[in-house]
Amino acid sequence: MAVAFVRDRLQRGDKVVYFRDRDDADALVSSLERLDPGAIATGQFEVRRSRDVYLPDGRFDADRMLALLRDEHDRARADGYSGLSLTGEIPDAVWELPGGEQVGAYEARLASEVDAPECSILCQYGHARSGRGLPSDVIEAHDVDLGPELAAIGRDGELAAARDRQRDALRLAGELDFGCAQTVSDVLDAYSRGPLHLDLADLTYVDVAGMRALRGRTRQRLTISPASDAVRRLLALLGWDTDPDIELVETGWS
Amino acid sequence: MRHSLFVYDDDDRLVEEIAPFLLSGLVGGEPVVVVLDRRKWERLARALGAHADRVLHVERDAFYTRPEAAVAGYDATLRRFVRAGASAIRVFGELPRCETDADRDRWLTYEAILNRAFVHQPVWVVCGYDTREVSGPLLDGALDTHPELLANDWDVSPHYHEPEDVVRSRTPTPASLPDLRTLPVPRDARAFRRALSAQLEAAGVPRPEAWSMLVAAEEVLANAERHGGGAPKVRVGRVDDRFVCEISDHGPGIGDPLAGFLPPRPGHVSGAGLWVARQLTTQLELVPSQTGATVRLSV
Numbered sequence: 370m371a372v373a374f375v376r377d378r379l380q381r382g383d384k385v386v387y388f389r390d391r392d393d394a395d396a397l398v399s400s401l402e403r404l405d406p407g408a409i410a411t412g413q414f415e416v417r418r419s420r421d422v423y424l425p426d427g428r429f430d431a432d433r434m435l436a437l438l439r440d441e442h443d444r445a446r447a448d449g450y451s452g453l454s455l456t457g458e459i460p461d462a463v464w465e466l467p468g469g470e471q472v473g474a475y476e477a478r479l480a481s482e483v484d485a486p487e488c489s490i491l492c493q494y495g496h497a498r499s500g501r502g503l504p505s506d507v508i509e510a511h512d513v514d515l516g517p518e519l520a521a522i523g524r525d526g527e528l529a530a531a532r533d534r535q536r537d538a539l540r541l542a543g544e545l546d547f548g549c550a551q552t553v554s555d556v557l558d559a560y561s562r563g564p565l566h567l568d569l570a571d572l573t574y575v576d577v578a579g580m581r582a583l584r585g586r587t588r589q590r591l592t593i594s595p596a597s598d599a600v601r602r603l604l605a606l607l608g609w610d611t612d613p614d615i616e617l618v619e620t621g622w623s
Numbered sequence: 624m625r626h627s628l629f630v631y632d633d634d635d636r637l638v639e640e641i642a643p644f645l646l647s648g649l650v651g652g653e654p655v656v657v658v659l660d661r662r663k664w665e666r667l668a669r670a671l672g673a674h675a676d677r678v679l680h681v682e683r684d685a686f687y688t689r690p691e692a693a694v695a696g697y698d699a700t701l702r703r704f705v706r707a708g709a710s711a712i713r714v715f716g717e718l719p720r721c722e723t724d725a726d727r728d729r730w731l732t733y734e735a736i737l738n739r740a741f742v743h744q745p746v747w748v749v750c751g752y753d754t755r756e757v758s759g760p761l762l763d764g765a766l767d768t769h770p771e772l773l774a775n776d777w778d779v780s781p782h783y784h785e786p787e788d789v790v791r792s793r794t795p796t797p798a799s800l801p802d803l804r805t806l807p808v809p810r811d812a813r814a815f816r817r818a819l820s821a822q823l824e825a826a827g828v829p830r831p832e833a834w835s836m837l838v839a840a841e842e843v844l845a846n847a848e849r850h851g852g853g854a855p856k857v858r859v860g861r862v863d864d865r866f867v868c869e870i871s872d873h874g875p876g877i878g879d880p881l882a883g884f885l886p887p888r889p890g891h892v893s894g895a896g897l898w899v900a901r902q903l904t905t906q907l908e909l910v911p912s913q914t915g916a917t918v919r920l921s922v
Contacts, residue, residue: 526812546812547845574816576841577896603838604693606899607887611702 378454384445388419388457429468431475542571543580554582564590569600594618625747628769632754642670648713649674652702658716687719690733700885711744728793734768735789790880797908803858832922835903842896847872865921876916
């Protein structure tokens with residue numbers, strides 16, 4: 370998911386900053402770095418420890434954080450970038466530390482106070498880590514959310530799910546195999562109604578059971594856009610390319 | 624589906640029978656496909672005149688690389704025509720030259736499979752056998768695998784055998800490979816992929832083939848988990864210029880010799896995993912075993 374976002378924004382000419390919390394995110398970070406090594410060299414793409422950004426003195430301060438983002442944004446524009454894009458993880462520790470209760474209000478203020486069209490933010494919250502749904506005020510403040518009903522997907526395998534409100538799409542990232550197919554199918558059956566729009570650009574691995582899970586028990590209409598190579602190849606092998614209930618929308622860059 | 628045999632011994636005969644067959648499809652607005660070498664296609668095209676432009680000609684040797692790919696190729700073509708509204712489709716094709724007995728048996732297996740693969744499609748396939756190119760044993764096999772043949776008219780073949788019997792009798796029994804290494808029993812699908820991936824990399828298997836093997840092997844593993852009583856045994860290794868992965872379970876085994884040869888159909892849920900595995904590997908073999916099912920994959 371983050372990979373698609375970063376790739377997209379780098380191509381658009383944004384400055385991109387990735388806030389990294391987890392120590393096990395090396396694979397992700399190195400795959401981001403491989404995307405565009407030139408962007409690292411020129412400083413267009415930066416990776417920073419999110420703890421240092423959000424919690425420099427062991428507490429979270431919404432005003433300080435918003436001021437920092439505004440500065441970042443102004444600097445990016447001054448340096449000639451088309452805009453500023455931020456993504457990454459808010460440190461897990463924030464919930465336990467002083468100021469943690471401000472996060473929901475901070476996310477809401479982000480939307481209104483850093484409201485420049487050339488600034489975009491993809492917030493990531495690890496389900497597996499927090500082990501509980503996010504406070505509802507945090508969820509409400511996002512165009513992309515990881516509603517608690519999707520949490521089961523993240524717990525079961527190397528797979529993450531998020532809803533993109535703007536496009537009304539469900540994004541799946543990671544590996545969807547027969548081990549977690551049942552959970553995905555259950556979640557889709559329980560929470561999706563009518564036609565389903567899936568963003569599978571970052572589904573790096575999928576098997577037959579995984580593809581079937583996407584159709585759920587209701588065999589609802591599917592629109593897949595965009596799709597990773599793994600998805601595209603399996604889709605053709607299964608003959609879904611001529612299924613009238615499934616539409617694969619080709620996109621330019623994948 | 625209709626699947627018919629046409630035996631001939633010179634080009635005039637080919638044109639005399641097959642041009643009218645194609646033409647009656649073309650004037651009826653049917654999609655028409657011809658899989659033939661260039662020289663024979665040019666003879667037919669002259670006879671069809673302006674109608675030839677509406678025929679999809681496919682070069683024989685480029686299309687018939689191996690039976691699994693040919694079934695998938697026909698499947699995709701037929702599905703697209705049907706999706707576009709076709710209610711009848713005609714195909715005329717000739718198999719590639721079979722230089723060895725093994726080639727002959729592989730392609731006769733393919734002819735048998737066609738009878739089951741496209742039962743649901745509105746297609747009439749006529750297969751040409753040119754006695755100038757085809758051996759006696761191959762021609763005998765062709766009589767076994769086509770339900771209909773052209774004599775005075777299209778007649779029911781008295782020689783036709785059930786596809787399962789043909790495939791069973793013409794598939795060689797794989798020899799055992801004692802030198803493969805046993806991998807630890809996989810904890811789950813992900814752990815299996817990591818372990819197999821490391822083996823593929825160590826053996827220097829190029830990326831596209833390695834990806835194909837990963838997906839194929841995982842599908843076989845999924846089958847073993849579902850039907851084979853769990854704790855499957857996995858063995859891998861290089862054999863000549865191939866990389867082989869063998870997965871054994873404790874289940875009843877795969878009784879259907881056509882397993883994985885038939886294209887998945889909407890609404891039919893079982894069997895797609897083995898289809899994918901056959902498509903992605905150069906060979907999928909069912910190895911006889913005393914204790915359960917053993918599937919051997921090669922890339």
